Amino acid sequence: MSAAVAEAARLLAASRAPVIAGLGTDIAGARAALLLADRLGATIDHMHSATLLRDLDVMRETGLVLTTPGEARRRGDVVLLVGDGLAESLADVWPDLDLAALPRPTKAPERRVLRLTSGNNRAERTDDGPRTPTARTDVIDGAGASLPQLVAALRARANGRPVRTPAPLVDTMDGFAKILKSAKFGIAVWSAAELDTLAIEMLCGLIRDLNARTRFAGLPLPPGYNAFGVLQACGWMTGYPMRTTFARGFPEHDPWRFDAVRLVDSGEADCAMWISSYGAEKPLWRRDIPLIALSSEDALSPPGAQVQIAVGRPGVDHAGAHFCAKAGTLAHFAAQHETGLPSVAAVLAQICNALDGIGKSPC
Amino acid sequence: MLTCITGGYVIDPPNRRDGIGDLWMENGRVVTAPASGTAHATFDATDRIVMAGAIDIHSHIAGGNVNTARLLLPEEHIRFDPRTAGMPFATAGSSTFETGCAYAAMGFTTVVEPAITPHNALQAHLELADVPIIDKAILTVLGNDDYLLALMRDNAGPAHIRDYVAWMLDATRGLGIKVINAGGAAAFKENVRSFSLEDIVPAYGVTSRRIVETLQRAVIDLGVPHPLHVHCNNLGLPGNVDTAIATIEAAQGLPLHLAHLQFYAYGRDGARGFSSGAPRLAEAVNAKTNVTVDVGQVMFGQTVTVSCDVLRQFMARGQANPSKWVIVDGDSNGGGIVPYKYRATDFHNVVQWAAGLELFLLIDDPTRVFFTTDHPNGAPFTTYPEIFALLMDRELRAETIASLPPAAIEMTSLAALKREYTLNEIAVMTRSAPAKLLGLADRGHLGPGAIADVAVYAPDKDKAKMFRQAALVFKDGELVVRDGKIVQYRFGRALSVRPRADRTVESRIRTYYEATYGFDAALLKVPDGAIGRPDPFETVGCNG
Structure with a gap:
C-alpha cells in the first residue's frame, strides 16, 4: 500500500484544485477527510449531498x-x-x-x-x-x-x-x-x-x-453511506454542510458551485479522491481526472483510478462510529471480524505523512 | 520542564494569595518554588494579573441541538478570515475549533456543556473532542426519559433509580445530571402546552416536583460532586419568579443548582405585566445556602436559543428571528432551536438584561452565583468581557442604563445598585467556586498540585479589553495563548464521573429499550476508543 499512498500524496500535492468526494465513511474518516481538505485547500462533497441538501x-x-x-x-x-x-x-x-x-x-x-x-x-x-x-x-x-x-x-x-x-x-x-x-x-x-x-x-x-x-x-x-453522520461532522468542524471548499483558507459553502460532479465535469477540479467504504458506489462524473479511490474491498474500483486503496467497512472490518438509522443518532460499532483492512482515517493519516515527506507541509 | 511566571500580581483566593509573586509549574502542575535551580522557561508577568484558568459551568457548545443550530443558520457565521497556519478551522464560524480558540483567548480552560441527552452523548463527545485547548464535560439530561418515569410510576425504590442514573452517567460519560423542565418534554408529547412544578406528566402520574426530588436524591446518594443541575419549569414567562422560589424551597436544604436564573426572574408588575423579580429571587437565594445558581445574562444582539426544553421552545416559535425554527421530539428530551435577537429598544429584553445584572449584584456570596450567559441563549459567550466590565464598573452601568428605555429600567432595581465586583470576587466566581461546585479539586486555584491552567491579563481601565484578550494562557503548563492569539493547538480531556452501582441494571435497560424504541441501549455507550484522541477522558472522583 505504501506505493499507492506515495502516489496519492504526489497527485494531491501536484493538484491546484482537488476535490474529496464520495465521503462514504465513518466519523473518523470524515474528520480525517475534512482535515486533509483544509490542508490541501480542497472541496468536499458526499455522494448523497443532493438528497441531504x-x-x-x-x-x-x-x-x-x-x-x-x-x-x-x-x-x-x-x-x-x-x-x-x-x-x-x-x-x-x-x-x-x-x-x-x-x-x-x-x-x-x-x-x-x-x-x-x-x-x-x-x-x-x-x-x-x-x-x-x-x-x-x-x-x-x-x-x-x-x-x-x-x-x-x-x-x-x-x-x-x-x-x-x-x-x-x-x-x-x-x-x-x-x-x-x-x-x-x-x-x-x-x-x-x-x-x-x-x-x-x-x-x-x-x-x-x-x-x-x-x-x-x-x-x-436518511440516505445511506453515513450521509447524515458526515453532515454532522462537517457541521461541527466547519459550521457548514458538505459542498464546502477550503480553497481560500476558510470554509465556503455553495450547493451548486461545490457539487463534485459539476467541478469535475466542468474541468474546475484537477484531481479527485473518491471515498466509498460501505459499498460499491461509483462517482457520477464523466470526465477523466486523476483519481485516487479508497473503496471497500468487495467494491469494484471506479474505472480510471490512478490509485486504488482497499479500505475496510466501518463496524464490519474495523470499529467505527456512524449514523445508526434505527437509533437516529451516531453510535459506535465494534468490528464484526477484524480483517486487517485499514480504515479510511488510517489511510488518510498515511497520506498526510507522505505529504509531509514530500515537503507539502501543513499550510 | 520547570516554568516560572515571574512578578505578576497573583489573585488566588482559595490559597489566600493576593499580591505580587512568582508562579512555578512543572509537568503540567503548579509546584512550590524550588529551593534552588532555575526555570527552563520564564514568562515576565510584571504589571499583569495572574489567575487560575477560568471555568464555565454552563455553556451549550456541543451536541445534536447545537449542531442543528449551526446548520440552521449558515448565514450567521459567514467569515472571511483565512486561518492561521497549522490551526485547521480556527476561523470557521461557530465551529468547535473556533469555540475552543475563543474560550482560550479569554483565559477559560474548562467548559461544561450542560444539556446532553443520552441519545446524543456520543455525538457530543465527538464534537467536544474537536474543541481545541480547553477541557470540557457534559451534564447528562434525565427527567423526561421514559425509563425513569416508568420506574417512578411503578414506585421503584431509590436503589433502582440510583442504579439507572449511575448507568446513564457511566454510559454517556457525564460529569453530573441535569433536569430540564422536569416532565415537561414528556408532557408536550401528550400535547400538554404548559407545565409547572405541581403538574402531572400524563400517563405516568408523577409531578415535576417529584422528578426533581427523585433525581436530586439519586445524585446525592451516588456521591456525584455536582448537585442536580435544574432548569426549572416556566422559563421566560411573566411571574415565573414564583416557580423558581418554589423550586428553591423544594430542595429541602439539600444541594441543588438552578441554571440561568435570570430567565426565571420575572414578575408581573407594571402596565405591561412584566417586571424584574430579581430582588425577590436574590433574597431567596441569599437565604438558602444549599442552593447555587448561575445567571444566564442577556446581552443585546443576534443569537440563537438552543434548549432541550422542547415545550418552551415550541411556545416561543412565534418570536423566531430570523423566522425559522426546529423542534425535535427526541427520545427523552429532544430539543428546540429558535433564533432570537435581543434588542436594546425592546421593553422585555431590557428588563431581562437588567434582571441578570441585578442577580449578580444582589446575591451576596460569589461562591454561589456563577457567571454564565447560558451561551448562546442569553448571549454568545464572546460577550463575557463586556459583562465583566458591567459588573466591575458602576459608571459603565450608569452610562448603559442611560441609553436604554426608562420605562423598562424602572421595572428593575438596577439603577440603584452601586456594588462593583472586585478582581478577587471575579476570581472566586469564575475559578475557585466553579471548581468546588463540580468537584474538581485540582482546578480553579494555583496551589501546589493544581493543574497548571493559568490566565495572565494586562490590567486596563477598560475591563472588557482586559478580559477579551488574555496576555498569556497556559493549559497544563503549556503556553497556548499570547496577547489573545492562539499559539498552538492541543486537545484536552472530557471530565466524567463513574459512580459505583449495581451493573445488573444494564440488562433491564437494554430489554426496555429493545421493546420500546427498537434498538439496543448499549448503543448509547461512549467508549474511549470511539473518540479518536488519546486519553479522551479524565475521571472525577465521587464522594464517599
Missing part, C-alpha cells in the same frame, strides 16, 4: 418539526407515508412499522398507516413474514398526480381550502385530513430521494399546521 434547505429556509425513529415507533398512532419507494429505507429505520400495538404508556389507539403515492413505480412493502395484528393501512393512489401535487392538496384540505382535484380523490383526502388532525402523536415519513424541496417544504408546512392543535412530527429517511 433538500431536507437541509427546507430546514434552513423555514425550519422543521422532527422526531426520532424510537419515538416514532413508540408513540406514532398515525403514520403518513409520503412516497412511492420508501420500503427499503423504512426497513432500516422502522422494521416493525406495521405492528398495530404501540409500546407507549397510555391506552392508545392502535396504529393507523396512511400512504400517499402517485401510483407510479409503486414499491410494495416487503414483509419478512406474517405479523399480527397488523396496522390498518389506507392508501391514496394519486393515479398519475405527482407527489408534490398530492401533498399540496392534502395540506390544503387539512386547512379547509378548496382544491382542483377530482371529487373522489378530494373525499379520500378529506378522510385523510380528518385522521391526521385526530392523531395523538402523528408521524410523517418521507425520503428526500423522491421529493423535491418544495414538496418537502409543503409537507413540513402541513406538519407545522397540525401542531397548532395536536402533536405531529416528521421522520425524514
Whole structure:
C-alpha cells in the first residue's frame, strides 16, 4: 500500500484544485477527510449531498418539526407515508412499522398507516413474514398526480381550502385530513430521494399546521453511506454542510458551485479522491481526472483510478462510529471480524505523512 | 520542564494569595518554588494579573441541538478570515475549533456543556473532542426519559433509580445530571402546552416536583460532586419568579443548582405585566445556602436559543428571528432551536438584561452565583468581557442604563445598585467556586498540585479589553495563548464521573429499550476508543 499512498500524496500535492468526494465513511474518516481538505485547500462533497441538501434547505429556509425513529415507533398512532419507494429505507429505520400495538404508556389507539403515492413505480412493502395484528393501512393512489401535487392538496384540505382535484380523490383526502388532525402523536415519513424541496417544504408546512392543535412530527429517511453522520461532522468542524471548499483558507459553502460532479465535469477540479467504504458506489462524473479511490474491498474500483486503496467497512472490518438509522443518532460499532483492512482515517493519516515527506507541509 | 511566571500580581483566593509573586509549574502542575535551580522557561508577568484558568459551568457548545443550530443558520457565521497556519478551522464560524480558540483567548480552560441527552452523548463527545485547548464535560439530561418515569410510576425504590442514573452517567460519560423542565418534554408529547412544578406528566402520574426530588436524591446518594443541575419549569414567562422560589424551597436544604436564573426572574408588575423579580429571587437565594445558581445574562444582539426544553421552545416559535425554527421530539428530551435577537429598544429584553445584572449584584456570596450567559441563549459567550466590565464598573452601568428605555429600567432595581465586583470576587466566581461546585479539586486555584491552567491579563481601565484578550494562557503548563492569539493547538480531556452501582441494571435497560424504541441501549455507550484522541477522558472522583 505504501506505493499507492506515495502516489496519492504526489497527485494531491501536484493538484491546484482537488476535490474529496464520495465521503462514504465513518466519523473518523470524515474528520480525517475534512482535515486533509483544509490542508490541501480542497472541496468536499458526499455522494448523497443532493438528497441531504433538500431536507437541509427546507430546514434552513423555514425550519422543521422532527422526531426520532424510537419515538416514532413508540408513540406514532398515525403514520403518513409520503412516497412511492420508501420500503427499503423504512426497513432500516422502522422494521416493525406495521405492528398495530404501540409500546407507549397510555391506552392508545392502535396504529393507523396512511400512504400517499402517485401510483407510479409503486414499491410494495416487503414483509419478512406474517405479523399480527397488523396496522390498518389506507392508501391514496394519486393515479398519475405527482407527489408534490398530492401533498399540496392534502395540506390544503387539512386547512379547509378548496382544491382542483377530482371529487373522489378530494373525499379520500378529506378522510385523510380528518385522521391526521385526530392523531395523538402523528408521524410523517418521507425520503428526500423522491421529493423535491418544495414538496418537502409543503409537507413540513402541513406538519407545522397540525401542531397548532395536536402533536405531529416528521421522520425524514436518511440516505445511506453515513450521509447524515458526515453532515454532522462537517457541521461541527466547519459550521457548514458538505459542498464546502477550503480553497481560500476558510470554509465556503455553495450547493451548486461545490457539487463534485459539476467541478469535475466542468474541468474546475484537477484531481479527485473518491471515498466509498460501505459499498460499491461509483462517482457520477464523466470526465477523466486523476483519481485516487479508497473503496471497500468487495467494491469494484471506479474505472480510471490512478490509485486504488482497499479500505475496510466501518463496524464490519474495523470499529467505527456512524449514523445508526434505527437509533437516529451516531453510535459506535465494534468490528464484526477484524480483517486487517485499514480504515479510511488510517489511510488518510498515511497520506498526510507522505505529504509531509514530500515537503507539502501543513499550510 | 520547570516554568516560572515571574512578578505578576497573583489573585488566588482559595490559597489566600493576593499580591505580587512568582508562579512555578512543572509537568503540567503548579509546584512550590524550588529551593534552588532555575526555570527552563520564564514568562515576565510584571504589571499583569495572574489567575487560575477560568471555568464555565454552563455553556451549550456541543451536541445534536447545537449542531442543528449551526446548520440552521449558515448565514450567521459567514467569515472571511483565512486561518492561521497549522490551526485547521480556527476561523470557521461557530465551529468547535473556533469555540475552543475563543474560550482560550479569554483565559477559560474548562467548559461544561450542560444539556446532553443520552441519545446524543456520543455525538457530543465527538464534537467536544474537536474543541481545541480547553477541557470540557457534559451534564447528562434525565427527567423526561421514559425509563425513569416508568420506574417512578411503578414506585421503584431509590436503589433502582440510583442504579439507572449511575448507568446513564457511566454510559454517556457525564460529569453530573441535569433536569430540564422536569416532565415537561414528556408532557408536550401528550400535547400538554404548559407545565409547572405541581403538574402531572400524563400517563405516568408523577409531578415535576417529584422528578426533581427523585433525581436530586439519586445524585446525592451516588456521591456525584455536582448537585442536580435544574432548569426549572416556566422559563421566560411573566411571574415565573414564583416557580423558581418554589423550586428553591423544594430542595429541602439539600444541594441543588438552578441554571440561568435570570430567565426565571420575572414578575408581573407594571402596565405591561412584566417586571424584574430579581430582588425577590436574590433574597431567596441569599437565604438558602444549599442552593447555587448561575445567571444566564442577556446581552443585546443576534443569537440563537438552543434548549432541550422542547415545550418552551415550541411556545416561543412565534418570536423566531430570523423566522425559522426546529423542534425535535427526541427520545427523552429532544430539543428546540429558535433564533432570537435581543434588542436594546425592546421593553422585555431590557428588563431581562437588567434582571441578570441585578442577580449578580444582589446575591451576596460569589461562591454561589456563577457567571454564565447560558451561551448562546442569553448571549454568545464572546460577550463575557463586556459583562465583566458591567459588573466591575458602576459608571459603565450608569452610562448603559442611560441609553436604554426608562420605562423598562424602572421595572428593575438596577439603577440603584452601586456594588462593583472586585478582581478577587471575579476570581472566586469564575475559578475557585466553579471548581468546588463540580468537584474538581485540582482546578480553579494555583496551589501546589493544581493543574497548571493559568490566565495572565494586562490590567486596563477598560475591563472588557482586559478580559477579551488574555496576555498569556497556559493549559497544563503549556503556553497556548499570547496577547489573545492562539499559539498552538492541543486537545484536552472530557471530565466524567463513574459512580459505583449495581451493573445488573444494564440488562433491564437494554430489554426496555429493545421493546420500546427498537434498538439496543448499549448503543448509547461512549467508549474511549470511539473518540479518536488519546486519553479522551479524565475521571472525577465521587464522594464517599
